[in-house]
Amino acid sequence: MSEMRDMFVETAERLLRDHCTPALLREAAATGELPAGLWAAMVDAGLTKAAVAEDAGGSGADLADALALLVPAGRHGAPGPLAETLLAGWLLGRVGIAVPDEPLALAVPRAGEVIRFSDGAEGPRLAGRVTRVPWARAASGGIVVIADGSAGPVLALARPAGGAVSPAANLAGEPRDDVAFDGAAVEVAAASPVGRDEAWALGAAARSAQMAGALQTVLALSVQYAQDRVQFGKPLAKLQVIQQNLAIIATQAAAAAAGADAAIEAAGHDLSSLAIGAAKARAGEAASIACNIAHQVHGAIGFTREHALHVSTQRLWSWRDEFGNDAFWQQRLGERAVAAGADGLWAMITAAA
Amino acid sequence: MDAFSFAPPPASEAAERVRAEVRAFLAQELADRPPFERADSWNGFDAEFSRKLGDRGWVAMTWPKRYGGHERSALERYVVLEEMLAAGAPVGAHWIADRQSGPLIMKVGTDKQKDEVLPRIAAGECFFCIGMSEPDSGSDLASVRTKATKVQGGFVVNGTKVWTTNAHRAHYMILLCRTGEVTANRHAGLSQFLVDLKAADVEINPIIDIAGQHHFNEVVFKDTFLPDDAVLGEVGGGWAQVTSELALERSGPERFLSSFTLVVELLRALGPNPSPQATIAIGRLVAHFVTLRRLSRSVAGMLQAGADPAVQAAVVKDLGALIEQEIPEIARGLIAAEPDTRSTSDFVAVLAHTVLNAPSFSLRGGTREILRGMIARGLGLR
Ligand SMILES: Cc1cc2nc3c(=O)[nH]c(=O)nc-3n(C[C@H](O)[C@H](O)[C@H](O)COP(=O)(O)OP(=O)(O)OC[C@H]3O[C@@H](n4cnc5c(N)ncnc54)[C@H](O)[C@@H]3O)c2cc1C
Numbered sequence: 025m026s027e028m029r030d031m032f033v034e035t036a037e038r039l040l041r042d043h044c045t046p047a048l049l050r051e052a053a054a055t056g057e058l059p060a061g062l063w064a065a066m067v068d069a070g071l072t073k074a075a076v077a078e079d080a081g082g083s084g085a086d087l088a089d090a091l092a093l094l095v096p097a098g099r100h101g102a103p104g105p106l107a108e109t110l111l112a113g114w115l116l117g118r119v120g121i122a123v124p125d126e127p128l129a130l131a132v133p134r135a136g137e138v139i140r141f142s143d144g145a146e147g148p149r150l151a152g153r154v155t156r157v158p159w160a161r162a163a164s165g166g167i168v169v170i171a172d173g174s175a176g177p178v179l180a181l182a183r184p185a186g187g188a189v190s191p192a193a194n195l196a197g198e199p200r201d202d203v204a205f206d207g208a209a210v211e212v213a214a215a216s217p218v219g220r221d222e223a224w225a226l227g228a229a230a231r232s233a234q235m236a237g238a239l240q241t242v243l244a245l246s247v248q249y250a251q252d253r254v255q256f257g258k259p260l261a262k263l264q265v266i267q268q269n270l271a272i273i274a275t276q277a278a279a280a281a282a283g284a285d286a287a288i289e290a291a292g293h294d295l296s297s298l299a300i301g302a303a304k305a306r307a308g309e310a311a312s313i314a315c316n317i318a319h320q321v322h323g324a325i326g327f328t329r330e331h332a333l334h335v336s337t338q339r340l341w342s343w344r345d346e347f348g349n350d351a352f353w354q355q356r357l358g359e360r361a362v363a364a365g366a367d368g369l370w371a372m373i374t375a376a377a
Numbered sequence: 378m379d380a381f382s383f384a385p386p387p388a389s390e391a392a393e394r395v396r397a398e399v400r401a402f403l404a405q406e407l408a409d410r411p412p413f414e415r416a417d418s419w420n421g422f423d424a425e426f427s428r429k430l431g432d433r434g435w436v437a438m439t440w441p442k443r444y445g446g447h448e449r450s451a452l453e454r455y456v457v458l459e460e461m462l463a464a465g466a467p468v469g470a471h472w473i474a475d476r477q478s479g480p481l482i483m484k485v486g487t488d489k490q491k492d493e494v495l496p497r498i499a500a501g502e503c504f505f506c507i508g509m510s511e512p513d514s515g516s517d518l519a520s521v522r523t524k525a526t527k528v529q530g531g532f533v534v535n536g537t538k539v540w541t542t543n544a545h546r547a548h549y550m551i552l553l554c555r556t557g558e559v560t561a562n563r564h565a566g567l568s569q570f571l572v573d574l575k576a577a578d579v580e581i582n583p584i585i586d587i588a589g590q591h592h593f594n595e596v597v598f599k600d601t602f603l604p605d606d607a608v609l610g611e612v613g614g615g616w617a618q619v620t621s622e623l624a625l626e627r628s629g630p631e632r633f634l635s636s637f638t639l640v641v642e643l644l645r646a647l648g649p650n651p652s653p654q655a656t657i658a659i660g661r662l663v664a665h666f667v668t669l670r671r672l673s674r675s676v677a678g679m680l681q682a683g684a685d686p687a688v689q690a691a692v693v694k695d696l697g698a699l700i701e702q703e704i705p706e707i708a709r710g711l712i713a714a715e716p717d718t719r720s721t722s723d724f725v726a727v728l729a730h731t732v733l734n735a736p737s738f739s740l741r742g743g744t745r746e747i748l749r750g751m752i753a754r755g756l757g758l759r
Binding site for chain 2 (some may be wrong): 033095170182243247250251261262264266267268271274277278279280281282283285288291298299301302303304306350352353354355356357358359360361362365366367369370371372373374376377
């Protein structure tokens, strides 16, 4: 791990800890709006363009460094398209497109969806819809689209026409908007350095990192609550069954963190790495187990909007199904295992991470 | 929460070189080893095989040369271990000596003990067993009652050890027993002894396990004399020594690869066109192995760096045992078979072996509940 990465992660941790107050999180979840102060602070700290080269106005870190920032972002439930802006900025930078300072979204068509790119007499055009694009409505810098061109995947920076963004949200109130790209203004386009599958893997790596962070918060809140809450004359934490259950959360959080670490490293050089799918699938499983126990330990108070637990659990329940759910990635991994065969399975695993 | 941070495993080119060597060696050595026997890996006892590994420098890899070791890194050793286990090599004979007894002797033994025993372990020809558990002392290890009483020139030992894996074919036992009275401090008054099983007058009775195999034993000490120079480490310092030994016992790749042969045979039995459900189940296991390997290698790296990752080791062992025990359930859910250890189908025989052995995965080396108790302590809950 580089010194630069440590420094970035520390900066993010400090900044997000200060900004992501319960009030700010509540407000963002209720309105689906990007908290302007938080975003400005992240821009000032150079976080939003972490993986953009310095001569292009970025911070000059690499993709792995940028993904590592998403662990603290997940830990604090930071509202806003940090993940999307980091990934979109990295993609634009790779093809030499100037990266705006404003928030970006990333539209990766899922199975059954397609965005067509054409460049005829009337200039570059996009056609098609993508559902549940994270933070599309807040992307004042534009939406980076992975489109199908006649000669392969195209990376386009587009602004949808008025009314083309239909708002929707995930369980945590994070915007997941449907976007129609017909009639969108295409600001700039280039041959894409990644196809749909690799872009999808980028998203999965990002969510894995966020999930690892959110799981740390689920653990910390649960431990704290068990120590504070007194029943039968003693803190819950003194009861062995509670201790054992909290230990399970700790092991699941550790597994998700290890998966995310491996995915972050792998994403830096190989977006088809097995480590990414493994991280996303494992984090999904960890999320299900940990959220279940955390809510049990918290009792009724955890079942409210008032208590902070839901900030993390609602995100985890959403993120585990975004950019491929557990089964999606398990199937991909399984297909590769089948291709490797019984006698190639171990070599495949050791080569992964 | 420092007890829960897992440092990134250090990259090691040397380790990858060793991997290639070990794979080539195993491909030849194990070519005729049937899957049913591979499934036994770290229970498989083969003195000849252990000696071959000693010859190649794959035992005592990290130890100083002066004791027959090879001064390789913990990561290189890790690679050798995981390759052996994944391939189902019979590594049980030297496993305990290499993993914990040797390192313990190196740490607390006298020069004479070190010179006598360590080079033989390194050569792959000296095997150990662990004399901790007793009929009335399992998880509550500090309650052991086997007693060593000081006499002229040594100690006289009375008591019974149980579940002693390989006592019937090991050269030495490291015995934990009481040398002082039971006081308010339960951890005081315990000591360890290096017991030469060929010389000492002990009775070793087989205990047949649930799978019908003879791996563990009852070992009875009846006025057994042990000379003064059998004391290992400090008289009265046994508890600290035994806990440091247990940390070495908990995080290795044997803690998540016990059922790996079954995964291999399952994949083979599923063939080239498994159902989506089967593909997903296999993929899920891949995800678990990838993350567990990362965690386990991380602990190896931390041990190498001189840290004390006891809680992290408990995390790895608990997660590892869960998946090891789930594997036979997954396998039988995907392929209908009546488990039978004598089946001519490799899958069915390995399934039977794994079903029978699975209960031990969350018992030996510290039970699930005890490990979670350690993790809870790491969380500040107790
Ligand atoms: C295959 C195998 C090989 C072994 N090899 C050796 C060996 O070579 N040398 C050796 O010394 N020992 C060996 N053991 C013994 C092993 O270390 C013990 O089985 C283990 O320490 C548990 O002790 P026990 O079996 O007496 O169970 P107990 O301690 O009686 O426990 C029974 C159950 O109660 C639970 N329990 C106990 N205390 C608590 C508590 N405080 N809170 C909650 N639950 C609790 C346990 O988790 C377990 O589920 C081996 C065991 C097996 C299965």
